[in-house]
Amino acid sequence: MAGLRYEAPNTVDAAIGLLSEVAGAKVLAGGTDLLVQIREEMIDPDLIVDIKRIDETRRIEITPDYVKIGAAMTGAELGENEELAAMWPGVIEAVELIGSWQVQGRATIGGNLCNASPAADSVPAIIASGAKIVVAGPQGVREIPAEEFPKAPGRTALEANEFVVSLVLPVPPKRSGDAYLRFIPRTEMDIAVVGAGVSVSLNEDGTCASARVALGAVAPTALLVKDAIDALLGSKLDDVTLEKLDKAARDACNPIDDKRGTIEYRTKVAGVLVRRTAAIAWERAQKQNG
Amino acid sequence: MLGRGHKNKMAKHSVTTTINGDETEFNCDTHNTLMDVLRSELHMTGTKNGCGTGDCGACTVIMNGRSVNSCLVLGVEVDGAEIETVEGMAQGGTLHPLQQKFLDHAALQCGICTPGIITQAKAFLEKNPDPTETELRFGLAGNLCRCTGYDKIIRAVLDAAAEMRANK
Numbered sequence: 001m002a003g004l005r006y007e008a009p010n011t012v013d014a015a016i017g018l019l020s021e022v023a024g025a026k027v028l029a030g031g032t033d034l035l036v037q038i039r040e041e042m043i044d045p046d047l048i049v050d051i052k053r054i055d056e057t058r059r060i061e062i063t064p065d066y067v068k069i070g071a072a073m074t075g076a077e078l079g080e081n082e083e084l085a086a087m088w089p090g091v092i093e094a095v096e097l098i099g100s101w102q103v104q105g106r107a108t109i110g111g112n113l114c115n116a117s118p119a120a121d122s123v124p125a126i127i128a129s130g131a132k133i134v135v136a137g138p139q140g141v142r143e144i145p146a147e148e149f150p151k152a153p154g155r156t157a158l159e160a161n162e163f164v165v166s167l168v169l170p171v172p173p174k175r176s177g178d179a180y181l182r183f184i185p186r187t188e189m190d191i192a193v194v195g196a197g198v199s200v201s202l203n204e205d206g207t208c209a210s211a212r213v214a215l216g217a218v219a220p221t222a223l224l225v226k227d228a229i230d231a232l233l234g235s236k237l238d239d240v241t242l243e244k245l246d247k248a249a250r251d252a253c254n255p256i257d258d259k260r261g262t263i264e265y266r267t268k269v270a271g272v273l274v275r276r277t278a279a280i281a282w283e284r285a286q287k288q289n290g
Numbered sequence: 291m292l293g294r295g296h297k298n299k300m301a302k303h304s305v306t307t308t309i310n311g312d313e314t315e316f317n318c319d320t321h322n323t324l325m326d327v328l329r330s331e332l333h334m335t336g337t338k339n340g341c342g343t344g345d346c347g348a349c350t351v352i353m354n355g356r357s358v359n360s361c362l363v364l365g366v367e368v369d370g371a372e373i374e375t376v377e378g379m380a381q382g383g384t385l386h387p388l389q390q391k392f393l394d395h396a397a398l399q400c401g402i403c404t405p406g407i408i409t410q411a412k413a414f415l416e417k418n419p420d421p422t423e424t425e426l427r428f429g430l431a432g433n434l435c436r437c438t439g440y441d442k443i444i445r446a447v448l449d450a451a452a453e454m455r456a457n458k
């Protein structure tokens with residue numbers, strides 16, 4: 001009878017070696033999903049690989065060209081980084097919505113992404129930011145566009161023995177802004193009925209130069225909504241644009257019916273929420289003259 | 291203990307940590323959470339076992355300056371960490387202002403949520419010494435009181451915060 005092993009390697013390579021050694025080994029970041037799943041006997045791994053002692057997973061690097069966020073950075077840590085919060089306020093507000101203070105002290109951005117809940121709060125905001133997910137494995141390092149990372153509830157684009165080391169976000173150009181809103185029946189400590197992430201960059205004349213719109217909790221995975229992006233491009237967020245955006249969001253929905261919301265309700269809320277999120281992103285972009 | 295205990299027979303860890311300022315060593319299995327270690331190994335039963343899934347906050351402790359649910363931390367993970375528990379709050383015979391105000395305001399009924407709430411309030415006030423009531427309510431959103439005595443808890447913490455600011 002084998003024991004449940006725990007290892008906390010210091011390097012990416014050592015972590016890959018350990019993941020390759022034991023079938024079904026599990027990565028541990030903040031444990032706020034993983035340890036609950038073990039307790040509830042949903043999973044029964046033979047090895048836990050704690051990635052928090054690997055330097056690359058535990059730092060924030062801000063350069064003129066990109067922002068790199070270690071996968072094992074917690075919500076509390078990310079929220080305290082003012083430079084990051086000024087660049088990507090929507091990503092940070094999404095990460096900070098995860099759980100209570102106690103959960104914030106542990107829950108990581110990489111764990112939220114890799115757990116692959118359709119309702120994970122940070123994922124629509126990460127997709128809207130245009131992030132790339134940096135993945136390391138036995139074959140080396142590769143980057144996956146964030147919208148291609150979640151594959152199904154609980155399943156991601158990670159191949160065997162790979163793990164997420166960091167997330168790379170672009171440095172937003174002048175006149176850019178992003179936002180994330182979620183709708184929950186309570187005011188705190190609940191799972192999103194709908195989550196919406198929007199990022200926009202404006203031209204000098206105030207029209208939309210580029211945009212990304214993502215929805216969570218309305219389909220098996222968070223979605224990048226192409227038609228919603230097309231609705232925004234070139235526009236000034238007038239009523240006609242907002243109506244098109246609303247419709248594009250509703251058309252993209254393929255939600256479940258559950259105690260938190262029926263299909264009809266989630267679909268309707270998705271349209272409303274995406275309008276509100278776009279308005280916030282827009283306002284932030286107008287204030288951001290770089 | 292997490293999951294099935296049978297697996298852990300061969301995975302003993304020797305862990306060194308600082309708890310309430312004292313260097314502490316303990317042995318644990320991978321399956322043992324920090325909450326299990328505190329309560330069963332170190333007999334520090336001030337930290338309570340509530341839901342075991344991070345929802346209720348009864349097991350809140352402070353780890354490296356941040357509050358966490360000790361039911362969602364493995365014992366082996368705290369090697370080298372600094373832990374503060376409710377047992378470390380009173381100084382000798384003098385209660386911490388939060389503890390004293392909980393008594394003054396009768397902010398507890400059955401008491402099982404109290405150590406977790408006091409510990410969370412301490413961590414919260416360190417970051418936000420002068421909170422609005424709304425900020426405090428969000429700060430304590432991860433702590434459930436099964437007697438639903440929330441209002442007195444809020445009054446006690448706000449009063450303690452005022453006293454702590456005055457004594458600075």
Ligand SMILES: Cc1cc2nc3c(=O)[nH]c(=O)nc-3n(C[C@H](O)[C@H](O)[C@H](O)COP(=O)(O)OP(=O)(O)OC[C@H]3O[C@@H](n4cnc5c(N)ncnc54)[C@H](O)[C@@H]3O)c2cc1C
Nearest residue numbers: 027029030031032033034099108111112114120121164344
């Ligand atoms: C009380 C409570 C409230 C919560 N509220 C919210 C909420 O409001 N919104 C929300 O979205 N979530 C919520 N959650 C869920 C959870 O906290 C988040 O999903 C969190 O971000 C998970 O991060 P973690 O670091 O704790 O992940 P872990 O539990 O460590 O890991 C989660 C999963 O991802 C894998 N994994 C982790 N990191 C990596 C990596 N770098 N590479 C590969 N695989 C990896 C693990 O193996 C595991 O399968 C809540 C949980 C609790 C207990």
